Amino acid sequence: MxxxxxxxxxxxxxxxxxxxxxxxxxxxxxxxxxxxxxxxxxxxxxxxxxxxxxxxxxxxxxxxxxxxxxxxxxxxxxxxxxxxxxxxxxxxxxxxxxxxxxxxxxxxxxxxxxIDAAPGGLGDWLADIITGTPATAPRQESSEAFPPSQPSEDDPFVEPQRPIYLLQHHPSQAGLQDADLKLASTAHTRTAIRPLNLPPHPNAGMGRIVRFETPQPLASLIERVGRGLGNPKGFPIAIPQGAQIADISISSVGICAGSGGSLFAGLDVDLLFTGELSHHEALAAIEKGQCVITLFHSNSExxxxxxxxxxxxxxxxxxxxxxxxxxxxxxxxxxxxxxxxxxxxxxxxxxxxxxxxxxxxxxxxxx
Missing domain, CATH: 3.40.1390.30 (NIF3 (NGG1p interacting factor 3)-like)
Structure with a gap:
């Protein structure tokens, strides 16, 4: 048996x-x-x-x-x-x-x-980050990119310093303090990009569209993303040619965890916030006047x-x-x-x- x-x-x-x-x-x-x-x-x-x-x-x-x-x-x-x-x-x-x-x-x-589609799931968590505000003053970093006394490359008697390249992976979220960001504290509305018609789960759907009651400076959104994702060493951003981050205001954001290309097709918003977007998708976005923030695929999740x-x-x-x-x-x-x-x-x-x-x-x- x-x-x-x-x-x-x-x-x-x-x-x-x-x-x-x-x-x-x-x-x-x-x-x-x-x-x-x-x-x-x-x-x-x-x-x-x-x-x-x-x-x-x-x-x-x-x-x-x-x-x-x-x-x-x-x-x-x-x-x-x-x-x-x-x-x-x-x-x-x-x-x-x-x-x-x-x-x-x-x-x-x-x-x-x-998890992506669920109310209160991954899409809403990213929306909470983009609509949050810092709760503590950011730590002040040195404004100098390099040591102050760089030798001249033309000086034959001084050996120039050579660059060292350090690989930095996205920081673990384990040490992130909740107090660093007041989630969803900026007045806004949000909807699913692709809603699901499932009565037991209202507001479910793929992706999120956030519309602010008051336009937000792009620089502020970048700070929110950094704080919400554990202050990484950096992440890619694309803006229209000729524009400056300090001069851009954002009224609407399209959000998708992971890869957002197919979900963002034809979406009329000011900013696309996702894990990754292809070269041509990002290029098409900035040609239309949109901005793009990507985090690398799984760092958005x-x-x-x-x-x-x-x-x-x-x-x-x-x-x-x-x-x-x-x-x-x-x-x-x-x-x-x-x-x-x-x-x-x-x-x-x-x-x-x-x-x-x-x-x-x-x-x-x-x-």
Whole structure:
């Protein structure tokens, strides 16, 4: 007689909590692949911790992290599986990651565009940032780009300093103080760029359009983005040729996490705020008089895990775990499963190794 195979009860509680927070019906099923992507069998002999690891991308480094932490489930915002698989082999790096996780008993769930479209989800979080105001005075940096006593390049008796290029990745959101930005404190209205006709979820839809009651200086919006995203070393911006940032005011903003090109097509707003936009899309925008702020793809998404999803999921999983434990006890389970149900601990953490593949190389001069 074969024994019944199931996933870890804690992982089931996490999947249930995610589906209630961000229903899969909100996702764009025409191309996206959200939901339970890997359901790892439960092995009571080497039971995982009752912990969740949040990440944007499920890379080898994050897989190593989840295995080292002994997590029960990884909630990966981006699906690691987009197309149908004809085989699962170790030759493919992504399939290798899935096989390693399955062997360790670690499940994988992906919410992706369900989070994008949900009211209060990723789109609204970015809208909150663009409509916020700084709550504390910014730290004053030196106005000098280089040391004051640079030798002349024409001086044959002084060896010129050579530049050193330092790779700077987008900062982790873990240390970001909520007090740095008063979210959504500027008067405005907001709507979805592509609304979803789902009565149970009013105001759901892909992307957001923010319209300010009073035009905002572009310089102020840049500061809000910097503060809301953890003060990165820099991010790309495009403005019409001949214009100056200090002279530009913004009345409306189109917002899309990740890649906004297709969603922004034909959108009549002053500023496009997204993770990435192609060269030709950005060029077309500034030719129309629009401005563009991009953050690199996943840098427009990762802060949501720290700022919103971690605590939100922790509270939801605690409730689901209590319900599931009672239900499983009532229907009767074996001693090995009962031991797993006795564990009250619930943990949700954000990956420390997840990061966008792109960083910014910053030029400094050697002393």
């Amino acid at each position: 074969s024994s019944r195979t199931s996933t870890a009860p804690f992982s089931r509680a996490v999947v249930s909590a995610m589906r209630k927070l961000y229903p899969e019906a909100l996702a764009d099923s025409s191309w996206d692949n959200t939901g339970l992507l890997l359901e790892a069998p439960f092995d009571p002999i080497r039971r995982q911790m009752n912990s969740v690891l949040l990440t944007v991308d499920l890379t080898k480094a994050v897989v190593d992290e989840a295995i080292e932490r002994n997590d029960s489930i990884v909630v990966a915002y981006h699906p690691i599986i987009f197309k149908g698989l004809k085989s699962l082999t170790l030759a493919n790096s992504q399939q290798q990651s899935l096989l390693r996780l399955a062997a360790e008993g670690i499940t994988v769930y992906s919410p992706h565009t369900a 990762r802060g949501f895990l720290h700022s919103v999803l971690r605590q939100q999921l922790l509270e939801a999983v605690k409730e689901e775990w209590e319900v599931l434990r009672k239900q499983e006890r009532m229907r009767g389970v074996g001693e090995e499963m009962l031991e797993a149900l006795e564990d009250e601990y619930v943990g949700v953490e954000v990956s420390e190794r997840d990061r966008d593949p792109y960083g910014i190389v910053v030029s400094k001069f050697a002393e």
